Amino acid sequence: xxxxxxxxxxxxxxxxxxxxxxxxxxxxxxxxxxxxxxxxxxxxxxxxxxxxxxxxxxxxxxxxxxxxxxxxxxxxxxxxxxxxxxxxxxxxxxxxxxxxxxxxxxxxxxxxxxxxxxxxxxxxxxxxxxxxxxxxxxxxxxxxxxxxxxxxxxxxxxxxxxxxxxxxxxxxxxxxxxxxxxxxxxxxxxxxxxxxxxxxxxxxxxxxxxxxxxxxxxxxxxxxxxxxxxxxxxxxx
Numbered sequence: 001x002x003x004x005x006x007x008x009x010x011x012x013x014x015x016x017x018x019x020x021x022x023x024x025x026x027x028x029x030x031x032x033x034x035x036x037x038x039x040x041x042x043x044x045x046x047x048x049x050x051x052x053x054x055x056x057x058x059x060x061x062x063x064x065x066x067x068x069x070x071x072x073x074x075x076x077x078x079x080x081x082x083x084x085x086x087x088x089x090x091x092x093x094x095x096x097x098x099x100x101x102x103x104x105x106x107x108x109x110x111x112x113x114x115x116x117x118x119x120x121x122x123x124x125x126x127x128x129x130x131x132x133x134x135x136x137x138x139x140x141x142x143x144x145x146x147x148x149x150x151x152x153x154x155x156x157x158x159x160x161x162x163x164x165x166x167x168x169x170x171x172x173x174x175x176x177x178x179x180x181x182x183x184x185x186x187x188x189x190x191x192x193x194x195x196x197x198x199x200x201x202x203x204x205x206x207x208x209x210x211x212x213x214x215x216x217x218x219x220x221x222x223x224x225x226x227x228x229x230x231x232x233x234x235x236x237x
Contacts, residue, residue: 004200004203007200007203007204015190019187021185022185022190026176029104029108033107034169037111038115041122042119042123044063044120044123049124066113067117071111071178075106078110079107079110079182082109083099083100086099086101107178107179111179119165119168122165123161125164126161130156130157134153138151155233158230159231159233162230169219173215
């Protein structure tokens with residue numbers, strides 16, 4: 001027991017500092033990815049409803065590709081592909097230089113595009129659940145399309161889409177573990193290093209499991225609180 005407590009302690013004799021850093025990195029990556037994925041998903045859903053065939057087709061291709069590719073492969077494509085692409089661009093411009101993409105940024109982009117592809121489907125379903133009369137009512141009141149969207153459609157959209165988006169957040173939180181393969185010191189990578197050095201794999205991977213479960217429980221509580229707050233607002237379709 002003393003040996004276990006020593007391994008989990010903070011300071012030079014334990015791995016507590018590294019594990020805590022991993023938690024912060026995991027949460028930071030998920031939180032930074034969320035707004036990017038939500039905004040991109042929202043506009044993708046709008047594009048899918050567009051009368052412009054080219055725009056609609058582009059959005060459909062985007063979501064099909066990133067919903068179909070394994071998340072790990074998408075991460076590799078972003079992390080290594082961007083470096084190669086930028087390097088070739090600099091060579092083309094006559095400025096040859098080494099380019100290294102920050103693993104946090106690569107992880108955020110990769111997880112963000114995957115999240116946006118799935119969230120676009122949630123938003124699209126929510127848009128289709130809102131009666132056409134809501135748009136007509138906004139027009140009858142003299143509101144512009146933008147005002148109708150902001151004042152009438154968006155509040156209802158949030159209420160309808162929230163459960164699906166909550167599920168996607170939980171998936172996003174778990175998928176942050178993938179960034180450990182490109183060197184980002186998240187929970188899984190820090191636990192893996194501690195396990196290899198200390199030869200206590202079960203202990204540290206068990207701690208990683210526990211931390212992800214705690215984050216999931218806390219996220220569920222926050223999501224439920226947001227849902228209750230939205231329900232109290234009295235928005236109905």
